Amino acid sequence: TSHRDFIDNMPKTELHLHIEGSLEPELMFTLAKRNNISLPYGSVEEVRAAYQFTELQDFLDIYYQGMSVLITEQDFHDLTWAYLERIKADNVMHTEIFFDPQGHTERGIAFDTVVSGITRALAEGEQKLGITSRLILCFLRHLSEEAAFETLKDALRHKDKIIGVGLDSSELGHPPSKFERVFRAAREEGFLLVAHAGEEGPPEYVIEALDLLQVDRLDHGNRSLEDEALTRRLADMQIALTVCPLSNHKLAGVKDMRKHPIKTMLEKGLKATVNSDDPAYFGGYMNDNYHAIDEALGLTRDQIITLARNGIDASFTSEAEKQSMH
Numbered sequence: 151t152s153h154r155d156f157i158d159n160m161p162k163t164e165l166h167l168h169i170e171g172s173l174e175p176e177l178m179f180t181l182a183k184r185n186n187i188s189l190p191y192g193s194v195e196e197v198r199a200a201y202q203f204t205e206l207q208d209f210l211d212i213y214y215q216g217m218s219v220l221i222t223e224q225d226f227h228d229l230t231w232a233y234l235e236r237i238k239a240d241n242v243m244h245t246e247i248f249f250d251p252q253g254h255t256e257r258g259i260a261f262d263t264v265v266s267g268i269t270r271a272l273a274e275g276e277q278k279l280g281i282t283s284r285l286i287l288c289f290l291r292h293l294s295e296e297a298a299f300e301t302l303k304d305a306l307r308h309k310d311k312i313i314g315v316g317l318d319s320s321e322l323g324h325p326p327s328k329f330e331r332v333f334r335a336a337r338e339e340g341f342l343l344v345a346h347a348g349e350e351g352p353p354e355y356v357i358e359a360l361d362l363l364q365v366d367r368l369d370h371g372n373r374s375l376e377d378e379a380l381t382r383r384l385a386d387m388q389i390a391l392t393v394c395p396l397s398n399h400k401l402a403g404v405k406d407m408r409k410h411p412i413k414t415m416l417e418k419g420l421k422a423t424v425n426s427d428d429p430a431y432f433g434g435y436m437n438d439n440y441h442a443i444d445e446a447l448g449l450t451r452d453q454i455i456t457l458a459r460n461g462i463d464a465s466f467t468s469e470a471e472k473q474s475m476h
């Protein structure tokens with residue numbers, strides 16, 4: 151079989167997915183209508199045409215505006231359910247999704263509404279689609295440490311549904327050190343820890359995520375390769391990197407997919423995984439992300455399998471669940 155078919159048929163995990171970033175323009179219009187919200191776009195085509203980004207902040211501005219159509223528990227359910235149905239077609243068997251509660255609580259939506267809608271759909275996904283999942287809360291790093299502590303307090307009521315906390319939004323100027331104390335508190339509460347680092351930010355931010363936040367997994371991590379000692383450390387630790395190829399291309403860190411670092415990461419022994427980040431905004435779900443790197447970088451069959459196996463090993467599941475996925 152061709153690499154294309156092999157990738158499509160291969161069971162996959164997804165470990166870096168912002169659920170609000172899976173909001174397709176069609177659903178955005180449906181929810182806007184349902185909630186009487188006016189959008190600054192006249193059509194689905196106009197929305198897609200607006201998705202042209204030169205850096206992370208361009209995307210984030212549009213992403214926060216897009217999520218304003220999410221109001222009710224049913225909206226969060228429908229968003230999550232649409233994502234699960236879509237990844238079923240890509241043979242994703244397990245997904246660990248991020249959500250940005252502060253993007254909603256800041257607009258007056260209750261934290262519990264958000265969690266309830268998402269987790270109701272995740273439970274249905276397991277029953278009806280056989281897709282297992284975990285939920286990870288992300289703190290918005292452009293907001294204050296105090297706001298993150300408030301959000302952590304909300305999360306304590308839902309410890310049974312939230313496995314970990316992460317850090318996302320505008321990276322430059324908001325280093326991991328800003329959230330050292332929140333992450334320590336989250337760790338003491340038993341949450342697993344991840345953080346976006348080295349997407350736009352320098353290798354020093356990755357080092358802070360390791361040393362100060364003590365993350366269990368790194369989101370992106372691309373710029374780690376600029377620092378040889380750090381690269382060796384990541385290889386020695388076998389800490390997983392949740393790499394997002396199409397996202398890196400759209401947000402211009404990687405202008406040419408033939409220069410995407412994921413193959414180099416594998417060659418240097420880093421535990422890289424493939425993920426879609428914000429698929430509605432970056433033009434592709436899991437299979438598209440695999441195809442993009444395979445076609446641009448000429449991966450071997452073994453490298454494709456290694457990426458998929460890394461995704462299983464790096465998941466926040468039990469050893470027994472990992473065994474059954476392998």
Ligand code: ADE
Pocket residue numbers: 168171206213318319320346349397427428
């Ligand atoms: N929020 C959603 N997607 C993100 C990304 N790729 N980087 C930082 N924050 C995000």
Ligand code: ZN
Pocket residue numbers: 166168318346369427
């Ligand atoms: Zn991300």
